[in-house]
Amino acid sequence: MSVTDAPRIVTRRLGTPRSWTLETYLADGGYQGLRKALTMTPEEIHEQVNTANILGRGGAGFEAGRKWGMLAKPTPVYLTINGDESEPATFKDHMLIEGDPHQLIEGALICAYAIGADQVFLFVRGEFPLGIERLQAALNEAYAYGAVGKDIFASGWSIDVVVHPGAGAYICGEETALLESLEGKRGYPRIKPPFFPAVVGLYGAPTIVNNVETVSNLPWVMLNGGDAFAALGEGRSKGTKLLALAGHVNRPGNYELEFAKVSFRDLIFDPSLGAGIRDGGELKAFIPGGASSPWLGPEHLDVLLANEKIAEVGTMAGSGSVVPMDHTTCMVRAAWRIVRFFHRESCGQCTPCREGGGWLEKILQRIENGQGRESDLDLLMDVCDNISPGVRWPPAQTTICVLGPSMPPPVASGIRMFRDEYLAHIRDGRCPFPPDRLPGKLASV
Amino acid sequence: MARLTPANEERARQLIALYPHHRSALIPILHILQGQDGYLSEDGMKHVGELLGLSAAEVRGTATFYDMFHVEPVGKYVVAVCTNIACMLQGAYELLEAAQDQLGIAPGGTTADGMFTLEDAECLALCGNAPCATVNWRFFGDLDPQRFAQLTEDLRAGRLDAEVPPHGTLSRVDRNVGLGAPGQSVHGAGGPPPPVDVAAAAGGPHDAGIELATSLTMTAVIAHEGGRGLDHTGTRTDAPGGTDSQDQR
Numbered sequence A: 001m002s003v004t005d006a007p008r009i010v011t012r013r014l015g016t017p018r019s020w021t022l023e024t025y026l027a028d029g030g031y032q033g034l035r036k037a038l039t040m041t042p043e044e045i046h047e048q049v050n051t052a053n054i055l056g057r058g059g060a061g062f063e064a065g066r067k068w069g070m071l072a073k074p075t076p077v078y079l080t081i082n083g084d085e086s087e088p089a090t091f092k093d094h095m096l097i098e099g100d101p102h103q104l105i106e107g108a109l110i111c112a113y114a115i116g117a118d119q120v121f122l123f124v125r126g127e128f129p130l131g132i133e134r135l136q137a138a139l140n141e142a143y144a145y146g147a148v149g150k151d152i153f154a155s156g157w158s159i160d161v162v163v164h165p166g167a168g169a170y171i172c173g174e175e176t177a178l179l180e181s182l183e184g185k186r187g188y189p190r191i192k193p194p195f196f197p198a199v200v201g202l203y204g205a206p207t208i209v210n211n212v213e214t215v216s217n218l219p220w221v222m223l224n225g226g227d228a229f230a231a232l233g234e235g236r237s238k239g240t241k242l243l244a245l246a247g248h249v250n251r252p253g254n255y256e257l258e259f260a261k262v263s264f265r266d267l268i269f270d271p272s273l274g275a276g277i278r279d280g281g282e283l284k285a286f287i288p289g290g291a292s293s294p295w296l297g298p299e300h301l302d303v304l305l306a307n308e309k310i311a312e313v314g315t316m317a318g319s320g321s322v323v324p325m326d327h328t329t330c331m332v333r334a335a336w337r338i339v340r341f342f343h344r345e346s347c348g349q350c351t352p353c354r355e356g357g358g359w360l361e362k363i364l365q366r367i368e369n370g371q372g373r374e375s376d377l378d379l380l381m382d383v384c385d386n387i388s389p390g391v392r393w394p395p396a397q398t399t400i401c402v403l404g405p406s407m408p409p410p411v412a413s414g415i416r417m418f419r420d421e422y423l424a425h426i427r428d429g430r431c432p433f434p435p436d437r438l439p440g441k442l443a444s445v
Numbered sequence B: 001m002a003r004l005t006p007a008n009e010e011r012a013r014q015l016i017a018l019y020p021h022h023r024s025a026l027i028p029i030l031h032i033l034q035g036q037d038g039y040l041s042e043d044g045m046k047h048v049g050e051l052l053g054l055s056a057a058e059v060r061g062t063a064t065f066y067d068m069f070h071v072e073p074v075g076k077y078v079v080a081v082c083t084n085i086a087c088m089l090q091g092a093y094e095l096l097e098a099a100q101d102q103l104g105i106a107p108g109g110t111t112a113d114g115m116f117t118l119e120d121a122e123c124l125a126l127c128g129n130a131p132c133a134t135v136n137w138r139f140f141g142d143l144d145p146q147r148f149a150q151l152t153e154d155l156r157a158g159r160l161d162a163e164v165p166p167h168g169t170l171s172r173v174d175r176n177v178g179l180g181a182p183g184q185s186v187h188g189a190g191g192p193p194p195p196v197d198v199a200a201a202a203g204g205p206h207d208a209g210i211e212l213a214t215s216l217t218m219t220a221v222i223a224h225e226g227g228r229g230l231d232h233t234g235t236r237t238d239a240p241g242g243t244d245s246q247d248q249r
């Protein structure tokens, strides 16, 4: 059995009745991590987090401790938790916010104490009203309990936490766009440098932006120590990772698994996890780490789920979203839908992203609808090259943020793996899969 | 239409007091305005601008960047069908076509009776229950054309009024601490939180949803009919052998 007996760190209370209430949380050691943290110095906490080597769970996989170390010193300092989760097929933070809001609050408080923050903003995607309600209710409880506010647990340390709703814009998950949005503006990403949040962030002040899952690990790390966390996983990838499994599997869902011990094959086929491809079908390809990651095929099923192992085969772990596609899947249509998403969500500041996205979407659409031309594959690659020169991995970036360069990978990897399928669309003047074209009423872009 | 009611203006002022810079309260206040009227009216946006020292154009210019905000009236129920990759793989476009046929409108359109506005949505982070939709941002998973018809029928008949509040309603739980003292919350001063009665914290005009047990069950019921047994948060609730998807061992 390949699934390890590692403890569940961030999902342990999920499924318990009323897991989102203070009562349930306290019954399971809630706020003990914060109490312990407050007996330590911020430096000692930072050291534990460095030992734990928590990789950012928001997609980029940057070490949390290292990020905290880059914080510029002028005050005030802000902490912003990124709960904007809108990456296609990623639904883990959504579950953590709704299912265990106190864990998120406690993690954010530990982080805030360690970095010397002056105020905390919990930025939650606007489309999660239930999550926002539960988080606000939990925060009200935490204030009443004395875990937030003035002189927390009589430690002399005070901090205010604010739940801030987004309003529907994928780009606001990008950390500098998130800060613009939090300032009450349109969510336009800022140019880095100089706008690295840790240096010039919210209101121009040094700001740490961490993902919901990243900080949800902190209460456990405080209680069990950075060593215990680092004992799980391997290499850079320590602890556990929450994987969002969707698509053509029998048991879609979120699975918390020890890093580097479980393969894609286990995740997709193990009866206790994905339980195989639906209707006994065959796996054709899978998206390994979010919509912008290059695809993998069945030959890569034995790659272990660890950031560096996945990077070794030319793609990424990203947000932890895995989407298997079975033999009935049209790869042109799949690429089209992903590109359509990025194009729709482009903020429009950079020409390659704004225009290139439209080109890719239209070309893929006409291939899918049976009106493709022989030259279209070259044209697609040419547009990809204009968005991200060289179409290599990791992608080169000529745009303000990496949303633009997120478009070429699904197109380029799809063409590389399924060139014949693309050509069949063009040669036969129709899509070989049913329904044989994009649904009629939706075909116009 | 309307400016913010006095009660909502008070909520807006409390939000402004939470932030180091007033403008940060813009989006939360626009949610209050949309909750009041179902969309953002010109008068309403002007009023919000007055509260924040912004021109109506600045307010509108910001609001229109965001998909959730509507500057024109919409249906009583905004039905957003996700067609993104995980849902598409599970038949989302067939579902959307059925929705169009049943309602007689294209995405972006509103039914003549003002009941439904249909949207072709991006990933709603409910991908374990694909294909799925939200109604006024409340989740319904594991849909198919038949269940979609049932859903709209239930909505029309008012059978889901408890689960699906009017369009625009975001959070029915308001912050109940650290209010009314402008600037206090800034830079960690926190301010002594007024004594809070936790029992009372669950009451009050905006707190109808503090537990949302009904909403959860309702969503789960709809999910369960699909037989895949994941509740609306993606957590398995009736998996074979009584395990859930978090229980891997």
Ligand SMILES: Cc1cc2nc3c(=O)[nH]c(=O)nc-3n(C[C@H](O)[C@H](O)[C@H](O)COP(=O)(O)O)c2cc1C
Pocket (backbone or CB within 6 Å): A055, A056, A057, A058, A059, A060, A061, A062, A064, A067, A082, A083, A084, A085, A086, A087, A170, A171, A172, A173, A174, A175, A176, A209, A210, A211, A212, A214, A215, A401, A402, A403
């Ligand atoms: C287009 C785009 C969208 C993103 N969306 C999210 C998101 O929804 N949630 C998230 O945590 N990070 C998202 N990120 C990554 C953030 O910019 C940032 O790296 C992350 O929040 C940092 O937290 P971490 O270090 O704890 O992972 C996104 C990045 C880009 C470029």
Ligand code: SF4
Pocket (backbone or CB within 6 Å): A171, A188, A189, A345, A346, A347, A348, A349, A350, A351, A353, A354, A399, A400, A401, A402, A403, A404, A405
């Ligand atoms: S790459 Fe795209 S989304 Fe990112 S800043 Fe440029 S235009 Fe906006």
Ligand code: FES
Pocket (backbone or CB within 6 Å): A088, A089, A090, B082, B083, B084, B085, B086, B087, B088, B122, B123, B124, B125, B126, B127, B130, B132
């Ligand atoms: S792809 Fe439809 S909810 Fe995520």
